[in-house]
Amino acid sequence: MLPCIELETNPNPTAAVIWLHGLGADGNDFVPIIPELNLAGCPGIRFVFPSAPSMPVTVNGGYVMPAWYDIIGRNLMDQEDAAGIQKSAAAIVQLIEKEAERGIAYDKIVLAGFSQGCAMALHIGLRFPHRLAGIIALSGYLPLAMTANIEKHAANAKTPIFMAHGTYDPVVALDRAQASHALLEQMGFQVDWNEYPMEHSVNHEELVDISRFLHEVLATK
Numbered sequence: 001m002l003p004c005i006e007l008e009t010n011p012n013p014t015a016a017v018i019w020l021h022g023l024g025a026d027g028n029d030f031v032p033i034i035p036e037l038n039l040a041g042c043p044g045i046r047f048v049f050p051s052a053p054s055m056p057v058t059v060n061g062g063y064v065m066p067a068w069y070d071i072i073g074r075n076l077m078d079q080e081d082a083a084g085i086q087k088s089a090a091a092i093v094q095l096i097e098k099e100a101e102r103g104i105a106y107d108k109i110v111l112a113g114f115s116q117g118c119a120m121a122l123h124i125g126l127r128f129p130h131r132l133a134g135i136i137a138l139s140g141y142l143p144l145a146m147t148a149n150i151e152k153h154a155a156n157a158k159t160p161i162f163m164a165h166g167t168y169d170p171v172v173a174l175d176r177a178q179a180s181h182a183l184l185e186q187m188g189f190q191v192d193w194n195e196y197p198m199e200h201s202v203n204h205e206e207l208v209d210i211s212r213f214l215h216e217v218l219a220t221k
Contacts (some may be wrong), residue, residue, distance in 0.1 A: 007034055007046070010045075015042070038211045110133045126152045
C-alpha cells in the first residue's frame, strides 16, 4: 500500500478525495490547501494524499525522484511509459478500494491530481468499474490517449470532470491540455474546463472553483 497522509474534515467522514501529487513532490504537497477550500456545508471528507515511489526519470537525466511513471521525452506523448502508468494505477486503485472497505461509497469518492497526478487521475477515473463522484484534473493531460476510448468503462461515462490549466504553463503546454480536453469531450465525457493566468501551479481562483466542484459532486442527494 502506498504511504499516505490522511486528513478528515469531520469525524466519521462519508466522502473521500484521493489527491495525487506531481513529479518530484510527495503526499505533503497539497495538504496546506485544505483550509482554503471552504468546505463548510460539504459532508465529512477524508482527504488521502499518497506519495509515489521514487524512480529514475529519463527526461531529468535519470535523476531518482518521486514519480508515478517515467517521462521519456519533453513531448510527454512520445514513448509513454505504459507499464509504469499501469503499475501506479493498480496501487492507486488499492487506495480507492480501501476507502470502499472503510464504508465510503464509490460515488462519494473523488480522484484529484496535479500534473503527473492529473494524468493518473484521468487514466484511472475513465477506466474504473464503479461510478466515482468526480475527477479533478489540474495542470496535466490525458495519458495513453490512444487506448482510453477503447478501455473506458461505462460506469464513469457520466462522471463530471473538473479540468484546469495555467495559460503560461511551461511544463505541460496549454495546447497539450486543451487537446486532452477536446478528446475527452469527443469521447462523451462531461468536462468543466477552466483556464487561469498562471504557470504550473494552483491559484486562489482555481481553489474557489475546486471548492464549488466538490460541493456539487458531493452534495447529499
